[in-house]
Amino acid sequence: xxxxxxxxxxxILGAARELVMEKGFAGTAIDDILxxxxxxxxxxxxxxxxxxxxxxxxxxxHAGQDIEMFRTLAARxxxxxxxxxxxxxxFLQGFEAYIxxxxxxxxxxxxxxxxxxxxxxxxxxxxxxAEVLREWTAIYIRKFQEVLDVHPxxxxxxxxxxxEMIVSIIEGALVLQRAYGKPxxxxxxxxxxxxxxxxxxxxxxxxxxx
Amino acid sequence: xxxxxxxxxxxILGAARELVMEKGFAGTAIDDILxxxxxxxxxxxxxxxxxxxxxxxxxxxHAGQDIEMFRTLAARxxxxxxxxxxxxxxFLQGFEAYIxxxxxxxxxxxxxxxxxxxxxxxxxxxxxxAEVLREWTAIYIRKFQEVLDVHPxxxxxxxxxxxEMIVSIIEGALVLQRAYGKPxxxxxxxxxxxxxxxxxxxxxxxxxxx
DNA sequence: CATTGAACGTACCAATCGGTCTGTTTCCGG
DNA sequence: CCGGAAACAGACCGATTGGTACGTTCAATG
Numbered sequence: 001x002x003x004x005x006x007x008x009x010x011x012i013l014g015a016a017r018e019l020v021m022e023k024g025f026a027g028t029a030i031d032d033i034l035x036x037x038x039x040x041x042x043x044x045x046x047x048x049x050x051x052x053x054x055x056x057x058x059x060x061x062h063a064g065q066d067i068e069m070f071r072t073l074a075a076r077x078x079x080x081x082x083x084x085x086x087x088x089x090x091f092l093q094g095f096e097a098y099i100x101x102x103x104x105x106x107x108x109x110x111x112x113x114x115x116x117x118x119x120x121x122x123x124x125x126x127x128x129x130a131e132v133l134r135e136w137t138a139i140y141i142r143k144f145q146e147v148l149d150v151h152p153x154x155x156x157x158x159x160x161x162x163x164e165m166i167v168s169i170i171e172g173a174l175v176l177q178r179a180y181g182k183p184x185x186x187x188x189x190x191x192x193x194x195x196x197x198x199x200x201x202x203x204x205x206x207x208x209x210x
Numbered sequence: 211x212x213x214x215x216x217x218x219x220x221x222i223l224g225a226a227r228e229l230v231m232e233k234g235f236a237g238t239a240i241d242d243i244l245x246x247x248x249x250x251x252x253x254x255x256x257x258x259x260x261x262x263x264x265x266x267x268x269x270x271x272h273a274g275q276d277i278e279m280f281r282t283l284a285a286r287x288x289x290x291x292x293x294x295x296x297x298x299x300x301f302l303q304g305f306e307a308y309i310x311x312x313x314x315x316x317x318x319x320x321x322x323x324x325x326x327x328x329x330x331x332x333x334x335x336x337x338x339x340a341e342v343l344r345e346w347t348a349i350y351i352r353k354f355q356e357v358l359d360v361h362p363x364x365x366x367x368x369x370x371x372x373x374e375m376i377v378s379i380i381e382g383a384l385v386l387q388r389a390y391g392k393p394x395x396x397x398x399x400x401x402x403x404x405x406x407x408x409x410x411x412x413x414x415x416x417x418x419x420x
Numbered sequence: 421c422a423t424t425g426a427a428c429g430t431a432c433c434a435a436t437c438g439g440t441c442t443g444t445t446t447c448c449g450g
Numbered sequence: 451c452c453g454g455a456a457a458c459a460g461a462c463c464g465a466t467t468g469g470t471a472c473g474t475t476c477a478a479t480g
Contacts (some may be wrong), residue, residue, distance in 0.1 A: 004476095005427055024327035026237030030468060040429045041469085047427090051468065108326060115389045116323045117234035130390040155409050161402050164386065165379065168399050172382030176374065179325040180340040189378050192371050196406055199365050214446080215457055240438065250459045251439085257457090261438065 009047045011037040016058055021108050025055060025117050055114075055125055062110045063132045069098060070139060084146035085201060091143070092166075092194055096187040107183075109174045137163045151201045162197075169193055219257045221247040226268055231318050235265060235327050265324075265335050272320045273342045279308060280349060294356035295411060301353070302376075302404055306397040317393075319384045347373050361411045372407075379403055 015037035019028040030051060034041060048054045077090040098104070111129045114121060140163030148159055169189050177185035198204070225247035229238040240261060244254055258264045283304040287297040308314075321339045324331060350373030358369055379399050387395035408414070 008427080021326075023329040024234050024236050026234050027327055027330050029466075031466085042429050042472095043427070045469070109385075111389060112322070112385045113326045115385055116231075116318060116326055117237055118388065119233040120237050133386060133389050155405060157402075157405070161398075164383075164395070165399060165402055168379050168382030168386055168395075169375065170382065171385045172378030172380065173374075175319075175322045175325055175381045175385070176343060176378055178328065179321060179343050185374070185378075188371075189375060192367075192375055195365060195367065196410075199409060200406075218457075239436075241436085251461095252441095252459050253457070255439070 005047070008037075008039050008043050012039060012044060012047060012054075013058060013061055016054060017061070017110070020058065020113060021110065024113060026120050052122060052125075055121055056128070059110065059114060059125055059128050059132075063128060066132065066136075069095075070136070073098070074139070083150065084143060085151055085197075085203065088143050088147060089194055089197070092190050095170075096190045099190075100184060100187045102183075107174075108178050109171055112171060112174065133167065137167050139163075140166055147201065151203075153200050154202055155200070157200065166190075166193055215257070218247075218249050218253050222249060222254060222257060222264075223268060223271055226264060227271070227320070230268065230323060231320065234323060236330050262332060262335075265331055266338070269320065269324060269335055269338050269342075273338060276342065276346075279305075280346070283308070284349070293360065294353060295361055295407075295413065298353050298357060299404055299407070302400050305380075306400045309400075310394060310397045312393075317384075318388050319381055322381060322384065343377065347377050350376055357411065361413075363410050364412055365410070367410065376400075376403055 012033060015033045016028070019032050019036060022028075023032075030041070030044060033054075034044060048057065073091050073094040074087075076094065077087040080090060081087045111133055114125065114129045118126065137160075141159045144159035144162045148157075170186060173186040173189035177183060222243060225243045226238070229242050229246060232238075233242075240251070240254060243264075244251060258267065283301050284297075286304065287300040290300060291297045321343055324335065324339045328336065347370075351369045354369035354372045358367075380396060383396040383399035387393060
């Protein structure tokens with residue numbers, strides 16, 4: 001049931017995702033979304049009670065997507081390697097492949113969009129954004145702690161520091177990628193971070209995809 | 211002459227800067243700016259021909275501020291140290307002090323705001339944003355090249371890679387800082403990058419402000 | 421085949437938006 | 451002290467905005 005209905009909802013969310021990523025949330029009018037999604041105003045307000053609710057559902061959608069990607073990449077890495085360091089490297093390589101995928105029209109981080117339009121949103125939306133970024137960091141912290149427990153680093157460093165660094169790098173690289181149109185910026189930065197890890201944990205730089 | 215006029219202009223730009231940083235550019239109505247700046251609509255359109263022109267002037271203002279900061283910090287660093295590595299470290303420490311200044315209500319990067327609302331702006335504005343970020347990167351590239359010319363790194367790395375990395379880290383840290391309200395995130399990330407440099411160039415970690 | 425509720429489509433609305441127009445005040449050189 | 455330009459102030463305007471009202475389609479169910 002509600003096959004058609006779900007489809008419209010998806011179209012609206014898809015169009016909203018594209019447009020918000022192009023023009024920001026406040027800069028995207030509902031009519032813009034209707035035009036791109038090819039649905040009517042009635043359809044929109046049938047599925048979403050208000051623009052604010054769209055904001056919530058949109059950020060929830062992204063949160064779901066990202067969690068799925070994280071889980072998939074992490075599971076694959078953990079199934080392939082025993083050493084947490086190798087797992088981490090493979091995870092990052094997987095992320096680089098994902099973010100470099102040219103079909104993916106994302107080209108930016110939706111949480112950053114929301115963050116920089118902070119005052120537009122209610123406490124709930126802000127909470128979700130903070131939650132997701134915190135969760136990302138937490139996942140990295142756990143993994144880095146595993147690495148640190150096994151491999152002594154060449155200098156004193158905390159799992160939190162490393163985790164926050166990789167998240168910062170990715171977020172920042174996505175900004176630069178957009179700002180001066182270098183589509184491979186994010187993947188390159190992630191690769192450079194892997195090089196840093198190799199140096200930090202005194203591992204030979206293994207063959208990484210050029 | 212035009213003392214009062216300049217003052218109004220500054221007030222408008224100041225209010226716009228605050229509001230745009232809170233709600234984004236599209237999310238900030240001209241009337242909002244008028245209210246906060248305490249000026250009338252007539253005053254606004256006397257100084258700025260349109261909202262788009264305000265966008266241009268606002269980004270130009272930031273570009274000017276940032277160039278000044280860069281020049282000041284760089285000059286001080288170069289006056290204090292001869293070694294480009296020491297200069298770079300001092301520059302970064304200066305930046306950390308600047309960005310941690312609690313009186314500074316900036317709390318974010320205006321270029322990131324513009325970048326994530328890309329489609330709102332004309333080619334000129336986008337050009338300025340890309341230009342500034344490129345210039346930042348270029349300055350870092352030159353300095354890192356000087357460092358690399360003198361100090362052999364422990365692994366192969368290009369000046370461009372390092373330059374793009376520090377810019378990414380700062381941009382990303384500013385996002386995280388906002389997203390989950392950690393006012394010291396940016397300075398901490400910069401410090402961690404300095405630790406990375408210490409490792410990379412095999413320098414003893416010198417006493418850094420906790 | 422009638423009923424019903426989900427899934428629309430569309431005309432419409434009040435509020436807000438960026439921007440204009442028409443004055444008035446303020447300043448400053450001659 | 452005068453004249454003109456810069457620097458406002460604020461009423462006003464058409465377009466756009468998020469949102470509503472109300473009618474229609476359609477598929478499933480009894």
